Amino acid sequence: MIKLSRIVLMFLFVGILVACQPRERVIDYPAFQAKNSASLEISRIVLNDTATVIYADVEQYPGGWARVDAGIYILANGQKYFALKSEGLKLNEKFEMRDTGLLSFKLFFPPLPKGVNSIDVIESRMNLGGWHIWGLNLNPDVEMTAVAIPSDVSARDWKEATTLPPAELKMGKTRVKVHLCGYRDLMDGRDVELFVSDMFNPGKELSKRIDQDHSCTFEFDQYSTTWLYLSNTLFRTMIVLDPGDDVEVYVDLGEATRRASRYQKDRMKAHRLAYVVGESRFVSLNYALQDEYEDGFSMYSFYKDINGMNADEYIAYVMKLYRAEMERLANDKALPDGVRKYRELGVKGFVMRLVCSGESNLETAYREANHIGWDQREIDFKAPEFTDKHFAVLQELDVNRLDMLYARDFPYCFDIVCYRIPSLDRLEKILGSQEGFLIDYFKLQGIYDQLENMKPLTKEQRRNLASIDPYYTKAFEQVKQQIDAKVAESKVKAEKRIREIPSVSEKKLFDAIMARYKGKVVMVDLWATWCGPCRGAIASFEPRKNKFKDKDVVFVYITNESSPESKWLEMVAGIEGEHYRLNRKQWDYICDYFGVDGIPSYVIVDRDGNARLRNNLRGSGMLEQELSGML
Template sequence: MNHFFMNAPKWRTGAGVLTLLAWLTSCGPNNKAVEYPLIETANTNALDIAKVELTDSATILHTDAYYRPHNWIRISSESYLQAGGKRYMLTGAEGITPDSLFWMPESGEASFTLCFEPLPSGTTSFDFIESDCEDCFKLFGIDLTGKKTFDIPDNVPESLRLVDWDAEVPEPIFKTGTTTVNVHFLHYRPELGKEANLYVNTLFGTQQPYTATVDPETGKASFSFLQCGTVQAAVVLNNSMAGSAWLAPGETTELYVDMHSIGYYLSLRREEKKKITYPAPFQRLYSSGTYANLNNVGNQLDNSPYYSMNSLTGEFADYHMTSTEYAAHVVDTYKALADSIARSNFSLLKKEMKLLALRQDAFSAMAQGDYLREHNYRHINRQWDYNFKVEGIAPLKPADAKAICQLFDINDTKLLMGENVSDYVRAACSSSFDWPQLADIQKGLVKDLRQIAGYPAKAENVALTDADFAQMKAMDNPFYLEAFTLMQKKAKEELAAVEAKSRVETTPDVPKERLFDALIAPYKGKVVIVDFWNTWCGPCRAAIQANEPLKSSNLKSDNLVWVYIANETSPIVKYKTMIPDIQGLHYRLNQEQWNYLCDKFKIDGIPSYVLVDKSGAYKLRNDFRDHSLMIKTLIEELEK
């Protein structure tokens, strides 16, 4: 289960809630108004400035907020504007109460007004700083001159600016090597994030995360890792996508990331919502290396159509469709989108890129025919209890699914070069259909991917056997044997380095029906918080990180026990590297045990929490995804 949940960050609370000043007195008649000012960059896309009013007595920000429905944001009473090295403090607000929780409506959009001390006459730009806490909202370079486009950065090497729009998408490289990626964040500010992440999507359909510190002076972060085959990597700063790049194994690649991209995304949202036009395309990343041209084209942002099947919306398929009807629907949708790409004004390279992504999307949609029709039923009927079995959907027949193989070559290695590479690999490895038989494939990519399915997880857990290696040795492409040999060797070395530092509790040897009671039995009379998590779950990690300091402060108590339950999808090396920094008892369950507990508590995703009170009674408490509620409840339970 991989549904992620998170609430809005908890902003620092000021000394008290400000009383709203008399509005007409504090915010006098307008001297100047700037609508939808260009914002250079930000640490969030949850806030936007619709209008700035400048008067002799105040600066007024008409603010739009975008966030998940029924989740909250908060604006600190210590918010200020910054210009010319000076601060101009918040004096009042309308539509929101500073320091209080503001719950987002069903639409996920809201508006309010913030009033500040007046900016000096002649100010050309300013920053909005929602107090000095690290996670508070910060918008930089709010322009007051009427500027509408971003300047091209002048510190990108000229050789990295070259683009051949009519080139072909290059082939993937089946080799291994140590790759170095140097990311240069242009227009960097430490408030945008002190650590950068590189999420590497491999040609095996897996993802490897890496973290590096950003040098506050140069804005540079460097990554080095074992790479097996061509990969696509996402550059992320402060949970915001900063760019993506294809990487060749064994190369040193320089990536220059323009952090004005966050401001550009705000502009695109304005264009869509408010019909404000920002016509100039924006390049968020410049690249060196084998895939430089592909990266430079792929990171040209504009408001052009995506040409997606949109298969996961719940509305793509109709659950009433027969097998034949569903297959025809996938084919017809693909043909219509492919024809639109062919008739577009895109360059040859961009057309090929979009077509590869569409083919991956269509192949995935066909492989998931049964799931997507069931998903439509659940979407229409709001039936998300997966213990409820949807009946009456005829399974997609191989003879119908075969139609996708007649549209394009599913064995084409370039299908590893589309942006939906993980979807393609999962579809190729699907157990629902024997794709080699349906497509009459004797050898090549699809057969190889199906043969090594499961090997990435086994390598990460140092579990590949001699029989596995013998099977890889017999494969036509020697790359797989080389890759998995190196992957398991690396995992084994890393495991040896962390083995002595981590402790995993022995899972009680009892039937699964008695497992949970056996886990908590030793702690009757204490409060127990059981956290279901996995290493690959970002919100799980964020929640754990937020809790750690509390264990030595607000929630420090011998009567509070923290129990962490993960399963074998957490790679053993990553798991044992992480848990020494997480105070508590750690259990790593097998899939049968995990599935039973998830069914027992009706767990709908992770993180999930079970609270055990002092009497030993327990209950699922997924409202604890609201971190402040978790803290409040645990303190109350300890006081009983």
């Protein structure tokens, strides 16, 4: 009896010990509704009675850094649970990324109440790039549902893109309203970018900030059927529109962040990225284009495969890839005919670029095979010569037609053909025709540049324009009117900032410019209107200039004739400082003198006139600190 009681007591004791152990629940690779950064991934969440542990992985470029704010917290049922500690990095301290660019760490939070099915992880800091994740699913048995897109949009009767409408040349004012569905107040991506590039808008970039209902509207002149990109820091999508279309685009940010996730891309259910509704011939096509799609034309091993090839071998290899991809598209029964034709045109445009960039691609292959960076200019490599015999495959590609406007590489695929084959006679012989869209495009070369630089057309340009469709003349007349109106408006603001270039030799030019600011600290920004990083750096630094108001600091901006004069005037109107636009010879001398290898580049001149190239100051914060220290 005593022995039995001891056994019972022992089992009771063990039971009490087991009951006192923390009950643990593990969720591996939890799904989420949306997140703010593609670099941060959650691999595991452990829930028990003593703590909530989040296992996180960060991937960034090697040499970068990561930091987790000490105020990071879990939001569950309206209650905040702040981080208690971390392992793998110290909260609030920068962590230098290893050579791999990978970092794993753990965050410990207080235990959560029972019944919590989803949580948000929020960094307390409000600056861009905060590591916020919304709707982490703690109940893997329940599938995450897409709730961002309004049901009256997603549930429409969407028709299949059975045909591809013919591309058109016409003028019209296009309107695109973008709705960021599922946007949260702490999200990045307040600014939406629109990039359109048609016949007379070579790389036009527009930017709008979303309003209180998380939408923004773009209006722009369009001159042909074309594609356009919509993007912000969280998504990127492409749609096709005609001039004069009036559409609304509903973007699912939850789906956008799923597609960008390394861990959830293939785990969570896929949804359509965006829905395009409104007045357009391309509603069905744009609906289909928002599905995830993997191009069969893989470039994964391209440079490895072409290394060491001669010109004949290279062209044969490229055309082999082309024929295989066209055959794959033809045999893909899941593709509606309209989508298939659209993708075929995209392949043609891409292959045009490959055909006409053989020398540079073969050099890239050589550099990659021998681990030679582009900072080493002189290498033991000579590209094979490509002749019209090789470019003759353009006739097989059948690209001398108007529907090449659909190609994602238009107009760049046409531009490179015109660059590599700079003779109209040669191009006509290669294509076997004296008419067609590519022939017309060749005849239009340089006209837009002349208008942007406010110069009259040459005799040859006028002759070429008169020999093709009258539409082009009407379109250029409208473009010129718009440029003239914009220049007149810009000059009012810009003229007081533009300085006359001293009449001295190239060798004395920089000193002559700096003599105007003797005894002051001068920041010289070497930039161009077409340079994205230049524009971004200028916009970032512009608000910081207020700190130097009424102090002996001068901001000098130097560009060259590659910046179209009309665009330069437009931008100068919004950039406080002293502005100079040099000719190519003047620009090249200054760049060679200081050893400039790219833009933006900065030259800092102290009060004594000593000038040094300071590209280590690329970054508005460092630039501000340097200038402050010189006062």
